[in-house]
Amino acid sequence: MIKTENIEKYFTNGNEWNHVVKNISLAIPLTSFTAITGKSGSGKSTLLNLLCGIDQPFKGRIHINGNDITSFSKRKLTKWRNAEIGIVFQSFHLLPSLTLIENVMLPMEFSSNKKNKKSRAAGLLQKVGLENKANMFPDYVSGGEKQRAAIARALANDPPVLFADEPTGNLDTENAAHIMELFLALKNENKTIVMVTHDLELAGKTDKIIHMKDGQIIEGPAAAPRARGAGFI
Numbered sequence: 001m002i003k004t005e006n007i008e009k010y011f012t013n014g015n016e017w018n019h020v021v022k023n024i025s026l027a028i029p030l031t032s033f034t035a036i037t038g039k040s041g042s043g044k045s046t047l048l049n050l051l052c053g054i055d056q057p058f059k060g061r062i063h064i065n066g067n068d069i070t071s072f073s074k075r076k077l078t079k080w081r082n083a084e085i086g087i088v089f090q091s092f093h094l095l096p097s098l099t100l101i102e103n104v105m106l107p108m109e110f111s112s113n114k115k116n117k118k119s120r121a122a123g124l125l126q127k128v129g130l131e132n133k134a135n136m137f138p139d140y141v142s143g144g145e146k147q148r149a150a151i152a153r154a155l156a157n158d159p160p161v162l163f164a165d166e167p168t169g170n171l172d173t174e175n176a177a178h179i180m181e182l183f184l185a186l187k188n189e190n191k192t193i194v195m196v197t198h199d200l201e202l203a204g205k206t207d208k209i210i211h212m213k214d215g216q217i218i219e220g221p222a223a224a225p226r227a228r229g230a231g232f233i
């Protein structure tokens with residue numbers, strides 16, 4: 001279960017405070033696929049960054065699979081992130097000086113399991129359909145291929161939970177559909193996926209939509225018929 005209790009986030013520009021996440025309590029069950037939608041500036045990425053421990057709430061608690069990540073030290077949080085979650089970004093964040101397979105192997109370097117890194121990374125690239133591009137550098141593959149490599153990297157340490165921030169934002173419709181197929185397949189392999197997206201059509205393919213407005217969750221577009229109870233508490 002991914003659970004937040006009354007989380008709050010403010011940003012300041014030095015003069016005034018911007019209340020970006022307002023007292024959000026939510027619960028997302030494991031092995032579900034949830035979309036976070038809402039207008040630009042509504043707080044989607046900020047909420048996602050809090051859920052994956054990239055950022056800290058000003059107030060409130062965040063529990064991921066029984067871990068209160070808001071109680072973790074920086075060091076523990078980094079270790080937890082590397083082992084327990086995968087993150088996919090809109091702009092891929094691949095290291096340009098490493099080949100695709102080296103990018104996928106990178107998180108394994110910081111894991112307790114360093115065995116068979118290359119064959120595990122090759123298996124992940126095969127899973128995302130990039131077995132023939134393993135030795136290419138990111139600058140020489142397409143946007144869709146970069147994102148598939150980024151997903152393979154997010155899966156490097158076989159985390160139960162994947163967070164994705166606008167993973168299809170830089171892709172055309174066909175590539176976006178391919179990325180969605182991958183996420184849906186991963187959900188069927190019992191991964192828990194939380195994805196920020198502007199795209200209501202893509203969001204409609206998930207189990208549940210969490211709709212944000214002005215830092216709060218509001219009742220949004222209907223969830224897909226196979227919704228499995230992700231929601232608010």
Ligand SMILES: Nc1ncnc2c1ncn2[C@@H]1O[C@H](COP(=O)(O)OP(=O)(O)OP(=O)(O)O)[C@@H](O)[C@H]1O
Pocket residue numbers: 011012018020038039040041042043044045046047
């Ligand atoms: N690091 C930061 N410092 C200051 N303000 C920030 C920071 N990050 C986000 N904000 C502000 O918080 C608000 C919410 O931003 P956020 O990126 O979470 O929105 P969003 O819904 O993801 O928007 P978009 O769809 O455009 O990415 C915005 O007003 C933004 O300017």
